[in-house]
Amino acid sequence: MARKGRTEPRVWTPPARELTPETSLGFEAITFAEDVLGITLFPWQKWVLIHALELNEDGNFRFRTVLLLVARQNGKSTLLLVLTLWRMFVDEAPLVLGTAQNLDISEELWQEALDVVQATPDLADEVPDSSVVKANGKKSFRTRDGQRYKVTTASRKGGRGLSGDLILLDELREHATFAAWSAVTKTTMARARAQIWGASNAGDTLSIVLRRLRALAHRDLGWPDGDDESEAIGLGATVLDDDEDDDTADDSLALFEYSAPPGCSVADRDGWTYANPSLGYSITERAIAAAMRTDPEPEFRTEVLCQWVSSTAPAPFPxxxxxxxxxxxxxxxxxxxxxxxxxxxxxxxxxxxxxxxxxxxxxxxxxxxxxxxxxxxxxxxxxxxxxxxxxxxxxxxxxxxxxxxxxxxxxxxxxxxxxxxxxxxxxxxxxxxxxxxxxxxxxxxxxxxxxxxxxxxxxxxxxxxxxxxxxxxxxxxxxxxxxxxxLDQELPDATPISAYEDADLVFL
Ligand SMILES: Nc1ncnc2c1ncn2[C@@H]1O[C@H](COP(=O)(O)OP(=O)(O)OP(=O)(O)O)[C@@H](O)[C@H]1O
Ligand SMILES: [Mg+2]
Structure with a gap:
């Protein structure tokens, strides 16, 4: 029988209470995707929405930061898109901010969202053409009720002066410094119902932001992969049992990590099902097998198995x-x-x-x-x-x-x-x-x-x-x-060879 991807992530933050339509808005988002957008989500996408949109007793979201790790091409961006439109049109979040190290990535997601809106009659009427700004680096659109989706640059200034209710960081692995993360996540501080979503496949040495957030979540879960990374990323080495003084250890950070178990062979097809929850839906075993044959192993592990490849050799430059x-x-x-x-x-x-x-x-x-x-x-x-x-x-x-x-x-x-x-x-x-x-x-x-x-x-x-x-x-x-x-060398004379050629010509 054909293998199917696993609906449940391999590493994840468990809910604080039973998840029902009363305790999670994920159910509402799924219904919106199906009834309004006409998108049938894959089982794992539904699972993530239900778990990530868990509510506290006070009706606010339990998680302020949601980290979603899934291999390439499984439908991460599609999930962000559904989430965004549900927050705008049903949940009435005033401001969605999309940002990425590379502006193209956040603009692409924004464009896809706009395309879906314009192709969905119920929603298209809500977004007048006059509200759509398409200028490079300033893209935004707004509903008649005032909800806005804006793309902002990944700079220190990104999002300054704005109060975001949903921050989207697609391809979080590309963030090589905390500058953009810090600037854009600050915009949520005064918003009770704000969430920051980072979605990505596994990163590399330069994925500084993703690596640290993932390590924080793994630490909270007691290092499920047995790879205590505290020192490498400057975290306290022990799990604090008294969380009061440590705001990084509160339970507002969620991790949903679909990745192959550490140490699994690249040819282990069962391993593929952990990192590719859409296997058997939109991704075929054949496609993964082909990638396995052609990709260099580090790439295959990072992109298809969603594993962190740490080179054992030290970096040539610190x-x-x-x-x-x-x-x-x-x-x-x-x-x-x-x-x-x-x-x-x-x-x-x-x-x-x-x-x-x-x-x-x-x-x-x-x-x-x-x-x-x-x-x-x-x-x-x-x-x-x-x-x-x-x-x-x-x-x-x-x-x-x-x-x-x-x-x-x-x-x-x-x-x-x-x-x-x-x-x-x-x-x-x-x-x-x-x-x-x-x-x-x-x-x-x-x-x-x-x-x-x-x-x-x-x-x-x-x-x-x-x-x-x-x-x-x-x-x-x-x-x-x-x-x-x-720069330390003596500069050579200009055009030595052609000078000889000229000389030869004269000589002849
Ligand atoms: N629920 C779904 N039903 C049908 N097709 C889907 C669904 N979710 C995603 N897809 C399709 O799967 C493909 C990959 O989706 P998407 O771009 O969202 O993946 P991704 O994980 O963001 O990929 P990448 O890692 O390359 O950014 C797209 O063609 C998308 O339309
Ligand atoms: Mg994507």
Missing amino acids: VDDWQATLDNDSRLDPASVTIVAIDVSWLRDHTFIARSGFRRDGTPHVEITASRPGTDWVMDWLEERRDRIDAVVVQTNGAPASSFVDKIDRAGIPRIDWSGGRLGRAHGLAYDHIVNHTVRHLQHPGLDLAAATAYTKRSGDAWIIDRRTSPHDAAPLIAFIAALWA
């Missing part, structure tokens, strides 16, 4: 120092020298270009300035900008990017050679800059992930990044290291 040197407001001095470094991923499917120079205060600045699939775009990119580039750095000794060396020389673009002992020295220099906080870099998901996870290997007496074995593409980090190192 995560705290990397965060401390990250500065999205950092800018190059327009008068600064400009170096670009090119690196190509191990599989040659992606090329990254890092740009470096100095800020007005003299501090080195590095950013990933271009990142695209393949390699064939790179020479055009360089040619178009050659007037603004003082030198290009590429690794020469047979590394994936060394295929550019001849092309760059033929184009007469000044090039700095990066090979041999210079590799180890460049890595050491980058390490020192990071731990001494003497460099600034812009946020870039691929770069930041590589800086937290890449593997290293020996090279002579030094270490360098290991492109081949790193769990995530190390190329952006290698480009970063090269670009930073090159």
